[in-house]
Amino acid sequence: MIQINRKEFLTNLMVGAATTTTLLGGRMAAAETENHNIQTNNYPLFVSTWAFGKATNDEALKTYQRTESLLDAVESGIRVTEADVSNASVGIGGIPNADGIVQLDACIMDGPDHRVGSVAAIEGIAHPISVARKVMEKTPHVMLAGEGAQKFALDQGFQHTNLLTKNREEEWKSWQKGKDKEAHSDAHDTITLLALDQHGDIAGGCSTSGWGYKLPGRVGDSPIIGGGLYVDNQVGAAGCTGKGENCMRYCASFMVVEFMRSGLDPQSACIAAIKRIASTDPLGLNLEIYFIALDKHGNHGAAGVGKGFQYVITTPENSQVLQSEAIGEGSVGAEGGNR
Numbered sequence: 024m025i026q027i028n029r030k031e032f033l034t035n036l037m038v039g040a041a042t043t044t045t046l047l048g049g050r051m052a053a054a055e056t057e058n059h060n061i062q063t064n065n066y067p068l069f070v071s072t073w074a075f076g077k078a079t080n081d082e083a084l085k086t087y088q089r090t091e092s093l094l095d096a097v098e099s100g101i102r103v104t105e106a107d108v109s110n111a112s113v114g115i116g117g118i119p120n121a122d123g124i125v126q127l128d129a130c131i132m133d134g135p136d137h138r139v140g141s142v143a144a145i146e147g148i149a150h151p152i153s154v155a156r157k158v159m160e161k162t163p164h165v166m167l168a169g170e171g172a173q174k175f176a177l178d179q180g181f182q183h184t185n186l187l188t189k190n191r192e193e194e195w196k197s198w199q200k201g202k203d204k205e206a207h208s209d210a211h212d213t214i215t216l217l218a219l220d221q222h223g224d225i226a227g228g229c230s231t232s233g234w235g236y237k238l239p240g241r242v243g244d245s246p247i248i249g250g251g252l253y254v255d256n257q258v259g260a261a262g263c264t265g266k267g268e269n270c271m272r273y274c275a276s277f278m279v280v281e282f283m284r285s286g287l288d289p290q291s292a293c294i295a296a297i298k299r300i301a302s303t304d305p306l307g308l309n310l311e312i313y314f315i316a317l318d319k320h321g322n323h324g325a326a327g328v329g330k331g332f333q334y335v336i337t338t339p340e341n342s343q344v345l346q347s348e349a350i351g352e353g354s355v356g357a358e359g360g361n362r
């Protein structure tokens with residue numbers, strides 16, 4: 024079992040805090056680090072998970088330039104990924120659950136008013152991010168799940184859509200015949216999108232079909248506020264992708280934002296959250312979790328376990344796929360120690 028030594032963890036945090044002091048010392052200092060600091064005139068800024076987030080960000084930027092609405096930008100960007108049938112982990116074409124039914128999770132969060140809308144295990148609706156937004160704007164609730172979420176969507180005018188594509192159905196059938204009926208744990212790639220405008224306002228959203236061949240009714244971290252996504256308009260935002268169970272159990276996105284509140288820059292906050300979780304969890308670093316984060320000033324960062332992961336940064340000047348910081352197995356102490 025890989026565990027982090029408590030003293031080592033505290034030392035790591037102090038290193039992170041030192042980096043932050045440099046960052047807080049001035050924007051030029053930050054620009055010289057690897058923290059991808061963004062100039063203040065380069066807004067809006069979009070940060071999303073995985074390389075497919077580039078199309079998401081590009082659409083979000085176009086929408087923002089037309090509407091000046093961060094929520095419109097987040098919704099329209101995520102809809103691009105949801106509509107991509109070749110993407111096996113989001114929206115139509117997503118991997119189904121163990122019964123061969125595609126169940127989707129999504130949420131959206133509005134920084135300035137701290138409003139949230141979320142849907143979980145919704146079936147037969149192609150754009151759960153848009154349903155989540157309706158939950159936020161048209162109901163007094165935060166989250167709708169399962170049949171209730173679908174009924175609400177149909178009442179709001181969304182069309183019933185078959186989300187299971189031929190390819191995914193064939194794969195599911197051969198999975199069913201296979202001896203190994205374990206859920207397809209590596210078949211998961213949420214789109215999570217964080218957005219910041221020139222006023223310092225923040226919004227975010229995420230959408231996923233979740234863990235492939237999951238138990239029917241399983242809900243991941245993506246629609247759970249503080250788990251898969253968290254936005255605090257005073258501080259910044261963070262989102263998680265990967266094995267949702269390992270984010271939900273720690274309110275991981277909330278944790279990243281709270282680390283930023285306490286002074287860490289976004290990348291250090293992502294690293295600190297991973298190390299914090301690994302320091303107490305029996306899984307150690309075998310967590311399969313990946314974070315993106317941005318702060319109110321346009322600093323952004325990412326980190327994941329193992330090989331890390333790709334994420335995308337987009338501004339009006341540039342849209343680029345970056346490789347996150349990777350927290351490798353053993354890099355935070357494999358000898359055990361205090362938990």
Ligand code: SD4
Pocket residue numbers: 210211212213231232233234242243244245251263264265266267268
């Ligand atoms: C889930 N976190 O349902 C999502 C899936 C994901 O990269 O993000 N995969 O657990």
